[in-house]
Amino acid sequence: MTSQEKDIETAIPDLRDIPVNRLAELGSSALAHSIALYRERLRENGIPLSSFQARI
Amino acid sequence: MTITNHPLPEAAFTELAEGGGGPATMRRLGDAQRSKHLMLLHAVAEAATGPETGPAAFRAGYTQLARIQDTAPGAAAWLLGLPHLGGWLHDTLIRLDQGTAADFGHFACLVAAAAIRAGLPVNLDVPVQDGRVRLPGLGSLLVASGKSWVRLRGDGKRVTVGDEFAAEARLLGPDDGTRAGPAGWSGTPAIRAAGGGLTWTVLLETGDPYLDRYTLQMRTAMSAGEVADWRERVRSAWQIVAGRHRWAAEPMADVISVIVPLTPRSDTDLISATTPAAYGAIATSWPPDEVTLAETLVHEFQHVKLCGLLDMVPLASSGDQRVYAPWRQDPRPAGGLLQGVYAHLGIARFWQAQQHAETDPDGQLRAQVLFARWRPAIGETVQTLLETGSLTPAGVRFAERLRAQGQQLMSAPVPAGAAQIAAEVSLDHRLTWQLRHVAADTAGVAGLADAYQRGKPCPGGARIWLREDVRKVDSGLRSRLLNLRYLEPTRYRALRADGVLPLSEADRLLLERNSEAAVQAYRSRITGSADPQPDAWIGLALALRQLPPWLASRADPLSLASWFT
Numbered sequence: 001m002t003s004q005e006k007d008i009e010t011a012i013p014d015l016r017d018i019p020v021n022r023l024a025e026l027g028s029s030a031l032a033h034s035i036a037l038y039r040e041r042l043r044e045n046g047i048p049l050s051s052f053q054a055r056i
Numbered sequence: 057m058t059i060t061n062h063p064l065p066e067a068a069f070t071e072l073a074e075g076g077g078g079p080a081t082m083r084r085l086g087d088a089q090r091s092k093h094l095m096l097l098h099a100v101a102e103a104a105t106g107p108e109t110g111p112a113a114f115r116a117g118y119t120q121l122a123r124i125q126d127t128a129p130g131a132a133a134w135l136l137g138l139p140h141l142g143g144w145l146h147d148t149l150i151r152l153d154q155g156t157a158a159d160f161g162h163f164a165c166l167v168a169a170a171a172i173r174a175g176l177p178v179n180l181d182v183p184v185q186d187g188r189v190r191l192p193g194l195g196s197l198l199v200a201s202g203k204s205w206v207r208l209r210g211d212g213k214r215v216t217v218g219d220e221f222a223a224e225a226r227l228l229g230p231d232d233g234t235r236a237g238p239a240g241w242s243g244t245p246a247i248r249a250a251g252g253g254l255t256w257t258v259l260l261e262t263g264d265p266y267l268d269r270y271t272l273q274m275r276t277a278m279s280a281g282e283v284a285d286w287r288e289r290v291r292s293a294w295q296i297v298a299g300r301h302r303w304a305a306e307p308m309a310d311v312i313s314v315i316v317p318l319t320p321r322s323d324t325d326l327i328s329a330t331t332p333a334a335y336g337a338i339a340t341s342w343p344p345d346e347v348t349l350a351e352t353l354v355h356e357f358q359h360v361k362l363c364g365l366l367d368m369v370p371l372a373s374s375g376d377q378r379v380y381a382p383w384r385q386d387p388r389p390a391g392g393l394l395q396g397v398y399a400h401l402g403i404a405r406f407w408q409a410q411q412h413a414e415t416d417p418d419g420q421l422r423a424q425v426l427f428a429r430w431r432p433a434i435g436e437t438v439q440t441l442l443e444t445g446s447l448t449p450a451g452v453r454f455a456e457r458l459r460a461q462g463q464q465l466m467s468a469p470v471p472a473g474a475a476q477i478a479a480e481v482s483l484d485h486r487l488t489w490q491l492r493h494v495a496a497d498t499a500g501v502a503g504l505a506d507a508y509q510r511g512k513p514c515p516g517g518a519r520i521w522l523r524e525d526v527r528k529v530d531s532g533l534r535s536r537l538l539n540l541r542y543l544e545p546t547r548y549r550a551l552r553a554d555g556v557l558p559l560s561e562a563d564r565l566l567l568e569r570n571s572e573a574a575v576q577a578y579r580s581r582i583t584g585s586a587d588p589q590p591d592a593w594i595g596l597a598l599a600l601r602q603l604p605p606w607l608a609s610r611a612d613p614l615s616l617a618s619w620f621t
Contacts (some may be wrong), residue, residue: 007063009195010368015094016087016474021122023098023248024057025087035099038092043153045374047333049271050359050395 011037062088064368067389069450072365073402073457075358082307084439084513085364089335090136092367100160103152109205110160113181118576119169120180121366124170124283131174139337140192140316141166143266161205162190168208169194172225178210182217185265187494188242189217192264194229196357197221197244225497230259245283247315249291251298255307260286261316261337268316270339271331275317285342286317295352300413301406304354309350310358317537328352332363347419351406358402360393371451378522379440382433382482390446394455397437401458404430404465418545425542427465427483434462481538487597488529491590495523497620500531531591534563538598541567562595571602 013034015023023031069464077085081206099119104114125132135141144162152159161183169191171178182189188196197205206218210601216222225240245260260283261267261274277287298305298360318327321339326348328340338356343349374393378387381396386395404427409421434517438459441447456480470478500518507515518591532568537557540548551557554568559567560576578596582589 002223002240006066008069008369010062010064010088011370012062012088012091012315012368014087015059015061015091017058018094019057019122019125019550020094020101020118022057022100022536023094026059030059031095031098033496035095038095039149039153042146042149047150047269048357048395049291049333050330050392052361 062087062091062368069369069454070457071366072361073462073498075398075405075458077305077307077361079307079310082310082361084333085361085368086311088368089142089364090133093141096149096572097163100145100158101151101161102147103158104160109181110158113205114160114181116180119236120178121173124167124174124176128174128176129169131170131176134173134193135166137313137336138166138193139334140261140264140266142336143264143269143331143334144192147266147269157544165190165505166211170213172210172228175212175225176210177212179214179445180208181205182208188263190264192266192441193244195237195241195261197228197242197265198240208603214525217475223291233284245278245286247287248292249294249298249585251291251295251307252302254298254302254305254309256294256298256305256312258290258312259289259314261314267314267334267337269331269333270316270326270327272318272320272329272341275319275341276339278317286315287409289343289346289349290315293349293353296350296410296413296560299407301350301354303405304357306401307361308353308357309547311360313338314338317342328356329498330359330363330449330541332354332570334365335360335364335367347410347414351410353401354402354406355399355495358399362395362398369450371454372446372447373448375433375444375446377444377446378524379444380483380486382430382437385492387489387524390441390444393441393444394447394451397434397441397458400430400437401434401461404462405436408465411614413579421474421477421542424471425481427468428470429476430479431462431465431468431554433482435459438462440464452593477538477542478496479522481535483601484531484535484538484594484598486568488535491527491529491594493522493524493526494522495526496521513615527588527590529590531594533557533559534566534591534595537563537567562592562599566599566602569602571599572610574599575603 011034013031061201064084066556068084071077071081101118104111121132121603141526148158164180164182166566168178168180168182170200172191172335173194184199187199189199189206189208190196199217199490209216213225214222215225215228219239223241227238228241229243230246231237232246232248237243244263247258249256255362264278295489298409316337316339318339318341320327325343326343330338338353340352343502372390375390378389379393381388381393383396383400391434407423407427410538411427415425439489441455497519503515504518562574565574565577576598578592581592582596
């Protein structure tokens, strides 16, 4: 496998095939961990805003 | 039940790091955003308890979404990819964290919109805000009764709201300007733009409170004439993007679903923005022309892509260090610099192509100068970024790829006149920033002055550090005019011809490229004043730069400059 074929580990759990009413069944899993991390980022940094101003 | 995280192939990461991203990579970013929304939705669901109307409406919407996922996955995917959902989720989580009231009920509106759009049955209590029921991504309907909640029902074909609104579901869609909707219905303005065989459909969002989240307010309550103007401008800009900047146009058509018009503070400000809370949305104030809007779309789309990647792979750690960014007046953190340099790779590419597409001399000059200005900024800024030490290992790999792309741009030819203007405005920006934000150790400066006056060799620089707005630099008008020369040559010529601008004699000489006289005029200002005159020092540097090297080396003030180096 070449380096370009390798996968990078990401921070977002793959929930594409899970119905919302079954998310709770995941319990204290990787999902809870990902949510905690994301909320911590939100608390620490807020929501960054890329804002560009050009005077014309 | 076990889950794994979204995979991101190294090849997709590389594509993004090089400023691009094909359809497969965009699909990966979009899929991850839908998972992110599901993740955050689950977090909100855990908090939506209790008998109150809001949490109850949320729970009903949640159950309805599960049914939609089962019966109409495409409709669920539409909802989970809506920037409106992202905006609401982020605001709700922040409110929950802060202990303030969350607008749980709005989720029922989002689910109702997905059901109506897909022609599915729906039966939900939905909140009325400002006399309207909002159906994000579609529009809003008027509720005149003054109720704060109404029951929205639909059988897939017909929708009723309480006993005061009824219409065919297929008519409750965005307003593309071709037909009037049912009485009481306001469709979100939609723009269908076609160019170069590529079609882009985008909403002009003027009503959703969760997309009114930028540094400037959303432009709401637009007149029909204003909407028509936006449609025309977006369509013209799309002709440019799709016709000449295909690398950006194809993924943009897939990813960007919303433009949020902003209210600028003044007629001469162009503001554009993006937020990771609303992936797929671009905000901008009214652009002065279609080329500027095309550039803004390319610029902001770069931010959107990077926001999507950053959700998946952290590239920079948060830190307090602030550094120079060639496109900003203020010192920036590493995260902001990374976003900025990524956007400017897109901008440099845009102007590289645009310089060959412009037909009138003023348009060509603008494109050439902007290309010449931004291409060296890529490598320089990546170097600054690496030196902060704030990048993660993935961030370093990303930055190195970005730098290589910047280096590739450096080999393209640029006319000498345009290169000269670009170098001049870059120098003006950097020096202005340094004088505004760099503080120096007083004792060190005194040591330098003493050594200079005694004719000793330069003992090395004083200790310096960053302090925002440590001194005032009064050169705004000159800087604006230096930029106006190529951004709006016609206006520049008119302003200069009027002769009414309150310019100093030295600045006037500099703008006339009477460089030797400008050097003498700045020199007189500096030596004739007991104050530091930082704007005159910048002007002196600019004027010296205009001189031919043999003349510059003869000029007296250089003895000080060369002594420092």
